[in-house]
Amino acid sequence: MLHILDFGDKWISWIKACLSSARASVLINGNLSEEFSILRGLQQGDPMEPFLFIIAMEGLHIAIDNLVKNGGFESAKIRHMRLSDLFYADDVMVGGECSIGCKVESLPFKYLGIPIGASPKRVSTWEPIISKFRKRLTRWKANLMSIGGRSTLVSSVLGSIGNYFLSIFHMPKTIRNKLEALRSSFFWGGSNNKRKIHRVKWDSVLTSKESGGIGIGSLQTMNFALLYKWRWRGLKESDILFRVISDIHGGDCFYNMSAKSKGTWKNIMLVANQIHHKAILPRDVISRKVGNRKLTRFWIDTWCGNQHLASRFKRLFAIDTVKDCLIYERHLDTSWTWKWRCDLRDGHEKEQLTNLLNILPSTFTHEDDT
Known part of the structure; x- marks a missing residue:
């Protein structure tokens, strides 16, 4: 070879x-x-x-x-x-x-x-992870360890056993409660046959040190982070995997967090939208860095401010004849050009255009958009 x-x-x-x-x-x-x-x-x-x-x-x-x-x-x-x-x-x-x-x-x-084709909502799909947690706990003697040692094992080992599953499937609440109960019991020195007193709420233990907790981190937070990372990778990488996803669900699926059919990708995007709906992450957490303007869509992508222009200037977006136009198609030489399907009316429409021009940049670099 x-x-x-x-x-x-x-x-x-x-x-x-x-x-x-x-x-x-x-x-x-x-x-x-x-x-x-x-x-x-x-x-x-x-x-x-x-x-x-x-x-x-x-x-x-x-x-x-x-x-x-x-x-x-x-x-x-x-x-x-x-x-x-x-x-x-x-x-x-x-x-x-x-x-x-x-x-x-x-x-x-x-x-x-x-498990390809299995439903992540079923408890049976998560049995391998639950079994791994229990098997690992039987090898450790919680009563022979200090609380610092148990904390390290709970966060570094029990917190990472299920990472492969958590990066593909949204963990149901019942499974999350089971796994967190196993971690909590071991942390406080308990075992399968003996339960110790929990001196602090487990949610407080999971909280970051800056917020007064121990900083172990919750499995739900890890699950959300691993699933949302697929959106980030889809925007940054060009592997064949993401080209296949884009071909099935549309080229906008990474930006719009959308899916055209049921399956794993739709479940991941439901979680991504849930993260924004619950204000865990702001919607502008991912935005375009504009260079030569040839990869960024003028209205639909977030590139000027903290939300896309289509939602900020709804009337102008409605009357544009090319709604998925790129920035370079609207910015020729040093001026902005438009393709409205009708003349702008005095009042609200012209006021929106004035406000839009006030926030748009006048110059760009020659680097590729990222």
């Missing part, structure tokens, strides 16, 4: 040397054992692993792509996009017609530990 990608012979020899001549020893009771050769090649966790994985996956991607082009394999079709393969971490997902001899699965099924 390295030869196919035109890597130099000297560089290839270095890689071979790293894989074939490596030696290791084991630390036993504080003493190093004799060195021995590593006979099974690259080990997981090796610093070289992600780089060589990318090279290997590039070869696999080219092979699948050639197979698709030659008619030997039909890729899966998602709306207007064809998808043959996805690479994530050290895992590969191949998408195509099921007529290639592969086993046909049914929903729900597990992929990377996540």
Whole structure:
């Protein structure tokens, strides 16, 4: 594979040397054992692993792509996009017609530990996380630890066990109460068979130190943060995953927090809207930084002030003939230009235009919008 990608012979020899001549020893009771050769090649966790994985996956991607082009394999079709393969971490997902001899699965099924197609509203979907919490607690002896040690374990370990689930699914209230009850019981020195007195409300313990709490942090807050991060990633990154989401739910789905069909993305966007509705985060927490004006929509994106111009100047937005126009289409050279479907009337409409012109910037940079 390295030869196919035109890597130099000297560089290839270095890689071979790293894989074939490596030696290791084991630390036993504080003493190093004799060195021995590593006979099974690259080990997981090796610093070289992600780089060589990318090279290997590039070869696999080219092979699948050639197979698709030659008619030997039909890729899966998602709306207007064809998808043959996805690479994530050290895992590969191949998408195509099921007529290639592969086993046909049914929903729900597990992929990377996540139940695909399962309803996050069902308690059974969350049983693996509840079981992990309980198993971890049985290994620890709460009565043998100081409250500082229990605090560390509750926040760093019990607070992160469910992160994978919490980044995909909205946690129901019943599940949240169960998990927080397990954390609370362990924090106060209790166990499955014995309950200790809780001297302070658990919500006060979860509160940040600046607000008078211990700062352990609630699972609900973690859940909200991990789910909202998908919106941020969709706005910042251009991976194929986000192109697929955009193709299914529309190019505005990350800005407008919208979804065109039921499923995981819709549930995530419901949480994102809930976060703003409850004023946990202001709606202008994410806004555009305008440069050359070619990626930012004039009316719909938040770029001038703390809300988009369509909601601040509703009448002007209503009579604009191109409602999703970009800024550079409205700002030519050094002046603003408009495309109204009718002449502006004296009074409210002209007053809105005056107010709009007063807040609009007059100059822009040549950098890309971000």
